[in-house]
Amino acid sequence: GDLEDTKARTAAELLAKPAIDTSDGLRVDGELIADQKLYQAARKDTAVLYSGTGQEAEELTVARFEADTGIRVRLTRLPTNKLAERALSEQGAGRLKAGVIRITDPLVAREFAEAGVYVPYRTPFHDRLPRGTALTSDRYWAGYYIVNAMGYNSAVITDDPPTGWQDLTDPRHKGKLGVVAITTGGSVKALARFQIEEFGAGYLRAQARNRARVFDSTSTEVDALARGEIAIASLSFNNAFAAQAAGAPIKLVVPEEGVAGAPTPLGVTEQGLKSPAARVFANWSVSREGQRFAASQGFIAARTDIGRTRAGAYQLPTADSPRAHLLTEDQMERHSKADERVWRKAFDHLG
Amino acid sequence: MKVDVRGLELAYGDFVAIRNLDLTIEDGESVVLLGQSGCGKSSTMRCIAGLETPTRGTISIGDTTVFDARHGRAVPAYRRNVGMVFQSYAVWPHKTVLENVEFPLRMQGVAKGDRRRRSLEVLDTVGLAHLADRGASMLSGGQMQRVALARSMAMSPSVLLLDEPLSNLDARLREDLRVELRRIQVEQGLTSMYVTHDQQEALALADRIAVMQDGRITQLGTPEEIYKRPASASIAAFLGVTNVFEAKRGTSERLAELVGHGLSLHTAHDIPSRSASVCIRPEDVRVDLVDTAGPAPAADGSENSFAGTVDVAVFQGSSIRCKVTTDGGLGLEAVCAPPVTGRLDHGARVTVSVAPGNVMVLPETVPEPAVTAVAA
């Protein structure tokens, strides 16, 4: 339909279309994503994708995939926790529909693996994933990392724009600062871990003293920033990037000290093993094309061998860069409770 | 307080329920409104109470004009201090009996203890004190009616309107309350207006009776006046005079020829030259069994006396109501004492007689007055 066309066009604006060769199987940007047999079978199939990431980002990804491969995807988007509940319940009742599931929380991925939602699966590009980084399982892997960085409203802050994390505690932005509650999701936890580790808990308190406004969801924060309700914020990079692309007067900052990132696990289900289209989607998402497209949307790609890919005017550090503070599954398990306590105390936040 | 209604007209949509009604109730007077179902009695009351907005006319209570169509003046109902017992009771189902009765006192700002005492007193009068705390919807029909009555009595209004307040009560209770109502009315010099279908009640309660027909008052007078000299045959008929016959002047000025019967009746009243009706009250018809040794009817020429047969006789407690057809074919209804010997039964041969003084001569209806220039 029209929408798909529009989305595909938007996708093409983010990242130029790759070279596609279907003469013998599906080869995109030089990588063989599916052999002839799988590709032919997949073209008759539809991939069912459950996703816990942002609607817009996932829709663009799906549009790009469909444009690249001609294979259809049915997307059901839900907030991660609801998605988890759905998937686990459907699995329990033997009615799981999804072939591929993308979520935003490694601990949920682990639960999925234990419950048999995710089954072991290796894409042709699994070897290219950096060993031992964020996730540790043969049943799921990090598709990309959701990044938390900084942003400001360029219509409100016109002179002396912020450049680094310390600007968040600058009294000049008192009452104009926004943060997202730590309870909201993995990427905010990654941000808290990064901030505590790098600047100490006092940094959180300093933000609180700056009368930081705490938002319960990423989107309301970005809206508030776009409207100038707040002037500066630590925020979800790809959300804000999309808002900027849609015309919001938002400028993002990738500070010298680096950015925080949390992995978004992706895995294939029992059903997915039986679905050629689902397998092709899984393969594609780890392919150079899939990874570059993620990077162009404002995520940090999991693979580090895909060359530098910009998101608009911004260049995020790669996954192996010291400026990319990526939360591992381990860290998450170890620190998240304590971090949450510290964070809530600092911001006097309930939860 | 004196109530004065002039040139009242009320329309429900296209239907004119009251037309050019004039009525004065003197201060402290009790007027009973009599009239057949649907003639506009309740509507008149609603106008006086301020619940309907008449299309024409003026209403004043005491010295205040509470409604004037021409000047667009209308005092709201709650400031008229007019009490009303609704035909539909309009007892508030969500309140207890006591709360219902207390309401008007609360509106008058009577202190709580006092209010309760006075309400219970009134409830006692209507025989409901023992149900004071019962929910008002858990009552029998008659009990609800008494609650409605008590509520209005508690209010001590300047004018009290009662729309068939006792219709659902048994004879005894009704009589008690009737006496009570009359006592309160006289004692407090209450101006009141009363609708009832019970003649006994009308006679017992009324200083004057207003007869209403087709949305206007056609006769206003004391009970005796109305009873003795109804203004028209239709009023007489309404008052229970079942023997009404069309008549014209016969050979003499005091001989009425019944149209369609070939019979003449002597009367003590003058018969107008235009058509008229003769009316005879059933109580005025004397019935004697033919084979009885009772005193024979006076044989002087002026007595109306006919032989006939009883069609039907109904026992009515202290009296018997019977229908007699004279040998001349005239059907007459009579109410008389049970004969000392013998039985007034279907088929019994009788003599019926009517004294000329009891043969009333009346116009068919009260002529509509030329519309007075109210609207001018």
Add this chain to the structure above:
Amino acid sequence: MKVDVRGLELAYGDFVAIRNLDLTIEDGESVVLLGQSGCGKSSTMRCIAGLETPTRGTISIGDTTVFDARHGRAVPAYRRNVGMVFQSYAVWPHKTVLENVEFPLRMQGVAKGDRRRRSLEVLDTVGLAHLADRGASMLSGGQMQRVALARSMAMSPSVLLLDEPLSNLDARLREDLRVELRRIQVEQGLTSMYVTHDQQEALALADRIAVMQDGRITQLGTPEEIYKRPASASIAAFLGVTNVFEAKRGTSERLAELVGHGLSLHTAHDIPSRSASVCIRPEDVRVDLVDTAGPAPAADGSENSFAGTVDVAVFQGSSIRCKVTTDGGLGLEAVCAPPVTGRLDHGARVTVSVAPGNVMVLPETVPEPAVTAVAA
């Protein structure tokens, strides 16, 4: 069809409205239920109709047991073919008059044209044909009551229950409809039960009268029986016998000594040794002005005759109701014909006399029957 009610008991929550009631209405018979407000008349009807679930007893209509508490049997109301005119009218405000009346015929599957014709006929009987298409909530009280009546008449039920169906109608209409009702009832052999507070109506309509007191039937008999021989003083009082006095046996078996008055009355009836009441109908009290030349009261020793003064006298149309206090202090109420000369006014000196045959001797109340073993 014959209606048979045995050992009926009905409770509203804790309040027992009907207790151990037995009543049989023969096929084609018309029974009038008399009783004071709140005694359980409407409740009894609702039980027969199937609208309340009694706690005990059986009800059968014709040969069918429609309710049996012990066997948990209850035929639903709509299959009993019982018509009922509600005290609250229950006219459907959202339908027209005609639609209201047509409804039962529609339920019986009568074809449209026929239905309309028959409904209009019935409406004509109650004098409402001209309002057939008016919305039923745009009627006067009496008109609504007639709609309710017409609706039940249209249904031709096997049993018809009428709960004060004429209470809001004027005397004339009421009489017409009463005659009409009686005609239909007799013609169709309709079994019917009627509640009214109007004695005249009761007498006119009843084959038998059932007197209800405190939730049970205390006397059942023909109107004449009930009127002439009330079973208890309380029934007599309810039937309008205002002169009721506590009495005990005096010097002779037929001399009643009035408790608290020091007076004795001759009676033609035996006085039981335990306490009793004497009752005298007002119509049986003869009142004569002292200075009148009327026939003197019979002077034989068995006549009760006292000198007294008129307290109050009310004109009642054909008769006068007056209260007389004898010089001995006994208050007596009397209804009598207006004296030929002089006036029965407050303060007039009179002689009151009562024939011994009219001095009734009755127990205070009808003794409660030993509870029959219904529940066993």
Add this chain to the structure above:
Amino acid sequence: MVGLPLLAAVGFLVLVPAGFIVLAAFSEKVPRPGSIGLDLTVDNFRVLADAGVLEAAGNSVLIAVCATVSALVIGGFLAFVTARTDIRCKSFVFLIGLMPMFLPSYVGALAWAILGSPGAGLINTGFRDLGMTGPVDIYSVPGVVMVMALYYAPYAFLMMHSAMSMMNPDLEDAAGTHGGSTWRTVRSVTLPLALPAILGSGLLIFVLIFENFAVSQVLASPGGINTLPTFVYTLMNATPSRGNEAAAVAVVLVAAVVAVTLAQRRVLAKRSFTTVSGKGVKPRTLRLGRLRTPALLAALLYFVLSIVAPLLGLLLSAVRTSPYMSSFGSLTEPGALNITSFVTAVTSDAFVKAAGNSVLVSLLAALGGTVLAFLAGYVVYRTKAVARGALETVSMIPLAIPAVVLGIGLLWTWLVMPVPVYGTLWVLIIGFVAVQMPQGFRGIASAIQSTDRDLEDSAVLLGAPRLRAISFVTLPLLRVAVSSTFLLLLMLSMRELTVPLFLYTTDTETLSIAIYDQFENGGALREASATALVYCLIMFVLSYLPRRLGAKKGAHGA
């Protein structure tokens, strides 16, 4: 006779999901299909002692009480003037009372954030354009209360409107003649007679506001006001999700609501509220006199606050190319406005499909819900069925369970049921019927309480089987109430978000989800605003349906 099967049906719809939740509340792990364990514990209830929970609960109670009272006042006022008085432009005022229904409270909250936020709110911007400081702060308790009241007032309006339009004026006239001024008559007769509707809608509104997450999220959190819904949300959103504890909170709420329902039942049981009796219901309207214009102005004020201003705010943000606006002057710059967002919004396949789904599901759910609510209301208030107390309580239970939690219960239920409805539109319909049972039930029950049963009984005596009597007498008399309930359920179904979130699939996506997703995206405010406007338009059009039914000829009514 009909009581038990009905109880079974409603119980099945409501109790099975609720049962799962109770189980969850007492389990260590979430008892999903396939892994229902019996590792019982009461630890989950410890969450109630969590630091800050009391403060949050306090805030929630404060907000809910104030907002409920305000909503009742607004709804009651509008209901009264439209049902009983000669206010100017009556049918328009009726619409005013209804229209905020078309705006889901989260859209309303966002719109009000656009209008009234202290920094960049349009109102404040306007003031600043005029050289004044911006005085408005919607991120405050009064702000939250106002927005809640604005968007919950229609519940009160709809329920009270039907109660008031059936009132017999004789009852009020009696107060008038006994010395009650208009105001005192309203206070001591009109309002008390509408008590079932007032208490019913008050209870509904209170609980719904108490549990409302969206408005808290958008308006309370930014202002640093903690509320219980945010807390439940946090529990549900924690990773891994703390569903057991959320269920524990739900169980406590259920207990509270059951208690309140019983209390309400006791209050109402003592009295009767029969206003439509067989002695006639004469339609009569109260004259407002000098108050005619002020009353209309008050209604218009509400209209502006609840509809006009928010829609204009949304419209502006839908057509503005940049979400940021320093002053109204900047709108005149070239390229500042265009309407492409509308085109994008309505031409997409996904939108059309979601709209179709929403309309279909909502109509069927509203129909089913109304029928079920009528049956339940009838059995509870007109029969002596043994089950009636239980039926009422069960009907009210979904109200107590926060939608997120109930959504999960429904998911579990319909996953394990051996009927093939999961994944189809049917499961949404069934879910909606269950979730909205309380709203439907209260709406109809209060109306049933106000009609005299003699009216129906007389039809039965005239030979109509009970069902026929109901359809001939009771239903038509309750026409206004039934059509209002249908309308209410229709709107609620159109707006329902949380429950379909657990039950929908791509093929069964509804409009509310599509819009929520758009708002959730961040940055897509333009499209989201545009879609929201179109969504309101669809609801508006849909709402004509029951009003047509309700406006049919009749001797009385709206």
